[in-house]
Amino acid sequence: QGRLTDGKGKTIDCKDAIFIMTSNVASDEIAQHALQLRQEAMEMSKKRIAENLEDVQISDKITISKQFKEKVIRPILKAHFRRDEFLGRINEIVYFLPFCHSELIQLVNKELNFWAKKAKARHNITLLWDREVMDVLADGYNLHYGARSIKHEVERRVVNQLAAAYEQDLLPRGCTLRITVEDSDKQLLKTKDSSSPGAEKTKMPTLRLEIVEKDSKSRKLDIQAPLNPENITYFL
Helix, strand or coil: CCEEECCCCCEEECCCCCCCCCCCCCHHHHHHHHHHHHHHHHHHHHHHHHCCCCCCCCCCCCCCCHHHHHHHHHHHHHHHHCCHHHHCCCCCCCCCCCCCHHHHHHHHHHHHHHHHHHHHHHHCCEEECCHHHHHHHHCCCECCCEHHHHHHHHHHHHHHHHHHHHHCCCCCCCCEEEEEEECECCCEEEEECCCCCCCEEEECCEEEEEEECCCCCEEECCCCCCCCHHHCCCCC
16 A cells, blocks of 8 residues: 556555546547536526526536446446546545536636727727627637637637628727627527428527717628638738
8 A cells, every 4th residue: 555566677666646637538428417407407597597587597417327327437437447446446436527607608708808908008909799699609619629728719710700890991099999799689580491391400699890980880790701811921
């Protein structure tokens, strides 16, 4: 107990050591199970609201069940590590779950604030947005790429527009910009598909930039698509 022996027979005293191991084993199964739990929790909350039950709280907190750990996770770990005596020495397993919506909103807000501070510091441009914009950007979350997908979504849908507008001399120094959502009335609009009469398809909201004038009126920017979006130079 409390010792490690390497392949050359060298012994290391580990009585006071704590080992933290990370692994992607069973990550897909854990992610899908977590998404299912969140969906079930959301449907249950909606049902309780529809039934006008009191003290209804919609919570993003979910817990991986013991049955799932034993029936799904443990066989995968055993097949991978092959030794029960090794798994038996692991005191605790921490499960990293996909981000919930409230966490995604925090990530989006953090990214937007990052770029807003740069715009203010370098060009004295004030950048504004509302919750609807954050909801649209949060929809760009990719389960497999984690928080990085939110960063890319903000750069693709917001920063690229800022860069193009700057290169086209559409941004006066010291102006106030507002990010707005088009094709949305707080929800995704459904439009008729002309190729399939009677069928409906979802029209994704579009993010646009507006200049807020001194009289509080807004003017949409007519941003031309860059000839080579991949080589666009960020104005920040």
